[in-house]
Amino acid sequence: MNSITKSLLKSIKHGQAAWLRSNSTHSRKQCLPKLVLGIETSCDDTGAAVVDDAGNILGEALHCQKEVHLKTGGIIPLVAQQLHRENIEQIVKEALSISGVSVNELAAIAATVKPGLALSLGVGLEYSLKLVNKYKKPFIPIHHMEAHALTIRLTNQVEFPFLVLLLSGGHCILAVAQGVxxxxxxxxxxxxxxxxMLDKVARRLSLSKHPECHSMAGGKAIEHLAQTGNRQQYKFRVPMQHYRNCHFSFSGLQNLVNKVIIQKEKEEGLQKGELLPCVKDIAAAAQHAVAVHIVKRTYRAMLFCIKHSILSPKNATLVVxxxxxxxxxxxxxxxxxxxVNGFAFLCPPPRLCTDNGVMIAWNGIERLRAGLGVLHCTDGIRYEANAPLGIDISKRVEEDSIKVPRLKMKI
Incomplete structure (x- = not known):
């Protein structure tokens, strides 16, 4: 073998090795999971999390303002804003530290921009955009209620479409999730x-003074006391029974409960703010009325979706x-x-039902996969305190005027 041939073979081998190294590096890059940092500040919880595109929660952190707001009897927006400002940097750093991921490794940064408390949303958006601009990362603006709706796809294998019921302190929504x-x-x-409504009833009953509930949020206190209460002692009229739509109303029910509380205070000779002996029974009756109202509207939604083939009766799912x-x-x-209706019933685990950074990061992953709402320029991006979810077809539901059968609920 002459020197020219040897030189040529050597060159080919070097070229093959370089090609293999290059392809191996390219292959590793393709196999690397996409990572999204999610930041949540829509109300009174400061949350952050890093999630990958396989649904693994790599790191999360949450600062809850509950104890502060319990003392003031409700969320004060300016106080919530200040607490977000004081905690957001530490919460984001903690989530990243636990995940072992640097900002440079992120595929994108996602943050809640709507709906919610304007002052709270502003803190999260401002901080997120600082990171986006500093590290030159894509930004994914998140609709808070969409994030709640799609959290189930992080924890369970759920295909579109499905019926989703979103219940919180600020929202009550029935919708069909057809896709991201x-x-x-x-x-x-x-x-x-x-x-x-449940929080307001708890405040009117002064449940923060109850020995079993002093450290509980209002709705949690109602649920706790209702467990040993007799809901049969009081009958609260279920709202909107003559309206054949899927809308909800809770203010009238709250007024009915307040009237009973005032009446019982008179009978017991108690002043407003003093604990009634019958708080457990009132809590049980109020909670039951809320549950029945929610169930009846959801029942109608199920019937409407099956009637119009929006959902298949063979594999319909209700997500709450x-x-x-x-x-x-x-x-x-x-x-x-x-x-009763042959629907699969799914809820995220309790810690993912409340506001958190995980659901925001996961919604970011969903949008990244679908190529929806991924911004490489954030000029003009704003937060929105009020924002609808999807296309409103509630008038069509009302026009159908579907009668809901009686349902026996033994709970």
Whole structure:
């Protein structure tokens, strides 16, 4: 073999090795999981998490403001804003530290931009955009309610479409999730949300003074006391029974409960703010009325979706998410409804039902996969305190005027 041939073979071998190294590096890059940092500040919880495109939660952190707001009897937006400002940097750093991921390794940064408390949303958006601009990362603006709706796809194998009921302190929504960023709105609360109503009833009953509930949020205190209360002692009229739509209303129910509280205070000779002996029974009756109202509207939504072939009766699923979805009494009532109608019934685990960074990061992954709403330029991006979810077809539901059969609920 002459020197020219040897030189040529050597050159070919070097070229093959370089090609293999190059291809190996390219292959590794392709196999690397996509990572998204999610930041949540829509209300009173500061959350952050890193999630990959396989659904692994690599790191998360959460600062809850509950104790502060319990002392003031409700969320004060300026206080919530200040607490977000004080904690957001540390929470994000903690989530990243636990995950072992640097900002440079992220595929994108996602943050809640709507809906929620304006002052709270502003803190999260401002901090997120600082990171985006510093590290030159794509930004994914997140709709808070969409994130709640799609959290179930992180924890369970759920295919579109599915019926989703979102229950929280600020929202009550029935919708069909047809895809990422593709929702049909069937109904929503026309006044206050169920979580807000239960919190207000708890405040009116002064449950923060109750020895069993002093450290509990209002809705949690109602649920706790209701477990040993007799709901049969009081009958609260279920709202909107003559309206054949999927909208909700809780303010009228709250007024009915308040009237009973005032009447019992007079009978017992107690002043407002003093604990009634019958608080457990009132809590049980109020919680039951909320559950029945929610079940009836959801029942109509199920019937509407099956009638119009929006969902298949063979593999229909009801997903319930949001903070109030953690209420076990309401959850059991909805489980009964799902069983009667042949729907699969799914809820995220309780810690993912309340506001958190994980759901924001996961929604970011979903949008990244679908190529929806991934921004490489953030000029003009704003937060929105109020924002609808999907296409509103609630009038079509009302026009159908579907009568809901009577349902026996033994809980």
């Amino acid at each position: 960023s593709d929702f049909l709105l069937l109904g929503q609360s026309i006044d206050i949300a169920p979580g807000d 998410s949001g903070g109030v979805a953690s209420n076990q009494y309401i959850r059991k009532a909805l489980q009964i409804l799902a069983d």
